[in-house]
Amino acid sequence: MIKAIIIGATSGIGKSLAEKLVIEGYLVGITGRREEMLKILEENHIGKILSMKMDVQDLSSIESICNELVIKLGGLDLLIISAGIGEENKLLDFSIENNVIKTNVQGFTCVADWGMNYFKKQGHGHLVNISSVAGIRGNGLAPSYNSSKAYQINYLEGLRLNASKSNSSIHVTDVRPGFVHTAMAKGDGLFWVSPVEKAAEQIYAAIKRKKKVVYISKRWRLISYILKAIPYSILKKL
Ligand SMILES: NC(=O)c1ccc[n+]([C@@H]2O[C@H](COP(=O)([O-])OP(=O)(O)OC[C@H]3O[C@@H](n4cnc5c(N)ncnc54)[C@H](OP(=O)(O)O)[C@@H]3O)[C@@H](O)[C@H]2O)c1
Numbered sequence: 001m002i003k004a005i006i007i008g009a010t011s012g013i014g015k016s017l018a019e020k021l022v023i024e025g026y027l028v029g030i031t032g033r034r035e036e037m038l039k040i041l042e043e044n045h046i047g048k049i050l051s052m053k054m055d056v057q058d059l060s061s062i063e064s065i066c067n068e069l070v071i072k073l074g075g076l077d078l079l080i081i082s083a084g085i086g087e088e089n090k091l092l093d094f095s096i097e098n099n100v101i102k103t104n105v106q107g108f109t110c111v112a113d114w115g116m117n118y119f120k121k122q123g124h125g126h127l128v129n130i131s132s133v134a135g136i137r138g139n140g141l142a143p144s145y146n147s148s149k150a151y152q153i154n155y156l157e158g159l160r161l162n163a164s165k166s167n168s169s170i171h172v173t174d175v176r177p178g179f180v181h182t183a184m185a186k187g188d189g190l191f192w193v194s195p196v197e198k199a200a201e202q203i204y205a206a207i208k209r210k211k212k213v214v215y216i217s218k219r220w221r222l223i224s225y226i227l228k229a230i231p232y233s234i235l236k237k238l
Contacts (some may be wrong), residue, residue, distance in 0.1 A: 003073045005029040005066065007056065007111050008083025010037035012182030013130055016200035017080060022048045024204065029069040029076075032083070056083050056107025066114050078207065079115040080128040081108055086145035086184060097144040104148035109155065116159055116170070124169040128207055129156055133178045133220050136227040137235060160212065171210045175203050178220035192219060 004021050008014040010032030021028045022045050031054040032038055038051035050072045054065045070076045085103050089096040112127060119125025134142075135149030156174045163170040179185045179193040194202075199216050206214035215221040 002026045002077050003029070003070075003075045004078035004080065005031070005069055005073070005076060006080045006082055007031050007054070008081065009041070010034045012082070012184060013177070013180055013196060013199055013203070014080070014082030015041065016196045017082065017203060018049060019045075020197075020200045020204050026078075027073055029073045031065070031069070056111060057102045059106060059110050062107070062110045063114055066111070066118075070118070076115075076118060076122075076125065078126045078128065079111075079119075080130075080207075081111050081115075082130045083107060083111075084130065084148075084184070086134075086142055086148075088141045088187075089144065090141050092143070100144040100148055104145070105151050108148075108152055112155065112159060116163065119170045120163070120166055120168050123167070126171040126173065126207065126210065127156075127159065128173040128175060128203075130175045130177065130203075131156070133176050133215065133224050133227070135176070136224050140236075173206060173211055174213045175206065175216060176213065176220065176224065177216040178223060180216065192217065192223075 004026050006014045006018050006028060009018045009030035018028050018030050018041060028049050030038060030041060030049055030051045033053065033055050035053045038053060042049050042051050052065050052069045056062065083103065085100055087096050087100060115127050129152055131152040132149040134146045135153045139146040153174060156172050160172040163172065177199060179190045180199045181193050181195050185193060194217050202216050215224065
């Protein structure tokens with residue numbers, strides 16, 4: 001049985017992925033801060049989902065909680081990081097920016113490093129992170145969110161390069177959604193919004209193919225090319 005952990009599976013993409021993996025016969029460990037949501041998922045999938053409460057901002061607890069969850073599962077083949085937050089912050093309130101950095105940068109890095117070191121020790125494994133198309137360019141309304149996703153995109157490439165120097169069979173997949181219909185996708189002007197179940201199907205297909213980078217849905221690749229190419233003078237009018 002393939003063993004997976006999903007960090008941030010109490011709602012949205014992480015929850016949908018947990019349900020998809022159960023259907024596909026995986027044993028799934030899930031984490032998040034909302035214990036009641038973790039328990040509901042566990043009760044709905046007895047013996048197939050195991051949970052542990054974990055706040056990725058509490059860096060000192062990550063290693064021990066992840067290790068304990070691996071013991072409960074009896075091993076680990078796949079680690080998916082879906083924990084993330086984003087908030088508009090036009091007035092540049094540092095406490096809001098810092099909260100995003102603590103989760104999307106520090107928490108992400110701590111979990112990813114733990115997972116990569118675990119996979120290196122056992123000689124194989126697959127790390128998947130949900131970054132975002134938002135990581136391609138800056139955003140005046142939510143500067144910390146876009147830059148945290150840029151950090152994740154770059155860090156994942158670094159981890160892939162790092163693993164390539166070892167003798168292990170380690171894969172790193174960077175999932176870059178455009179918009180997915182979850183609590184996080186708020187505000188007007190959203191387009192090409194994927195239903196969360198469809199996003200989970202596409203992410204699962206990319207995991208099976210061990211893709212390095214995947215856009216959800218596929219047509220967001222086009223937006224990412226456009227975003228990369230447009231000059232700053234046009235970006236500031238969007
Ligand atoms: N929805 C979109 O349009 C979209 C687009 C691009 C990228 N993404 C990315 O996809 C990922 C998942 O987001 P989503 O859309 O599925 O939103 P969501 O429904 O809000 O899910 C976010 C998940 O992250 C967990 N989380 C947040 N802060 C945490 C913390 N400090 N410690 C542990 N877990 C934490 C939440 O669990 P608890 O609250 O229970 O802790 C929840 O399970 C995020 O990284 C997001 O940036 C989403």
